[in-house]
Amino acid sequence: MKLTILGCYAATPRSLNNPTSQVLEIKNHLFLIDCGEGTQVQLRKSKIKFSRINHILISHLHGDHFFGLPGLISTFRLLGRTNELHIYGPQGIKEAITLFLKLGDSWTNYPLIFHELSSTEPEKIYEDKKVTITTIPLDHRIYTNGFLFKEQLAERKLNIAAVAKYKIDKCYFQNIKNGKDIVLENNQVIRNALLTFDPPAPKSYAFCSDTAYSEKIIPLIINVDVLYHEATFLESERKLAPKTKHATAKEAAAIAKAANVGMLILGHFSTRYASLELFREEAKTIFPMVELADDGKEFEL
């Protein structure tokens, strides 16, 4: 699992501060999460292959999470894309993108499939053999979802020494990896636990931005390996947070602690502060495992 931060700053794009966008690589999938203006240039800088992105998730329709999407969709067309592109985002996103394409008479030459979200309850929006994605309803000024990515449990690992000992033929290996017991020719039953090891624990990642401090999300993200939580403000501006429906570094840390997450990544920083290290310092007073997002930064998780 690898997370590449393309942009992690609040509000307007600046020369050195890109609005929210990130790429999660999980089980060989690339998921693009949010798409502020400039995302496609940031993708190029991070040398991420455009053709590997088949799913884009948009948390909410504020410009700093969304205004790069029409351009990225157009660029996919210019690059000759043929693969399906799936867009997950709040209701209205299809009308908006479709209008922009219509005005430019620039329809895509690849299938563009919208999955519009309107539920205020968590819902599973994606599932395959490797990964599931579930929404995390957030508390922001407009309809907003975070996203919880979970690896599916992998198949069990073959105990090579054990299958050799019982002289089990290769043709049974897949059944064994799937958890089946084996009956030998002498009718002896070999329990699966003797033939396999547990698979690695499935990894999980939760993206929560933008949101005010909301204890409602805690049960949804309990025990995740990595939580990305917005921290627009420091304590000095903590009164602004509930008004603007954003969170402080300490609030993000309190959520991380209550949800017992493995690691907290802070992002969506206001550009008013001289140093990002202040965010880490304030969060660490509550929760120890804190990392700071930054544009172009990669986390091997």
Add this chain to the structure above:
Amino acid sequence: MKLTILGCYAATPRSLNNPTSQVLEIKNHLFLIDCGEGTQVQLRKSKIKFSRINHILISHLHGDHFFGLPGLISTFRLLGRTNELHIYGPQGIKEAITLFLKLGDSWTNYPLIFHELSSTEPEKIYEDKKVTITTIPLDHRIYTNGFLFKEQLAERKLNIAAVAKYKIDKCYFQNIKNGKDIVLENNQVIRNALLTFDPPAPKSYAFCSDTAYSEKIIPLIINVDVLYHEATFLESERKLAPKTKHATAKEAAAIAKAANVGMLILGHFSTRYASLELFREEAKTIFPMVELADDGKEFEL
């Protein structure tokens, strides 16, 4: 008159290639022409004050000329703008921008005034005491206008020595600058030509992008001081030009020559070429006064 190129490349934004946008400073007005993705960051890099921009002209609704506009309008709001902002562009632009603002529940706190264009004949879309702007209908894949900026003729310059000689009181000076003759107390008429000098010749600038080679525009831009004409292709790709409704460097030069312009600036370059100098070389075989646009480049005209 000063022209700042914010972006001058065709198609998709890249790390070092911004799509079309430029700022024309003329008689203390700043006009923003086109607004591809990344325009607001380019404005910051060029240290252009956002608050000085009150008029934005959009040639057409292809993404590389337009997708930076929702973000710029939102940024004006975040910066606390109160001045009116006037947007001139093809019909549909109001619906598109309004939908994006509505989806984000992010209405502007300043007056946003749309002037939607649909005429295929040249029309005067702006006039004040200093400047006029007239559309230049272009030949592109979708409805597209270029823009002709003309300084208004300034008032005549007072001949200080002459007014002293005739002992003319200061209170008549404005009338004289406005071109009036003067009647002295002895009823002698002093013709204005004796009291004034001609004002400087009004400057003019024509922006023509995107367009195929079109001789129809020649009478509209005859004798302009500076012509910005798109040159997406070199001769090696000249067969692509009419198909995509773009022009080559030589075609731009042919228009410049036929319209007897003072200077030609080439832009809207395809990024397929190794060197921009090739555009200059090809254009110069037809028209001598050729300059190349480049992102961040400033032309004092």
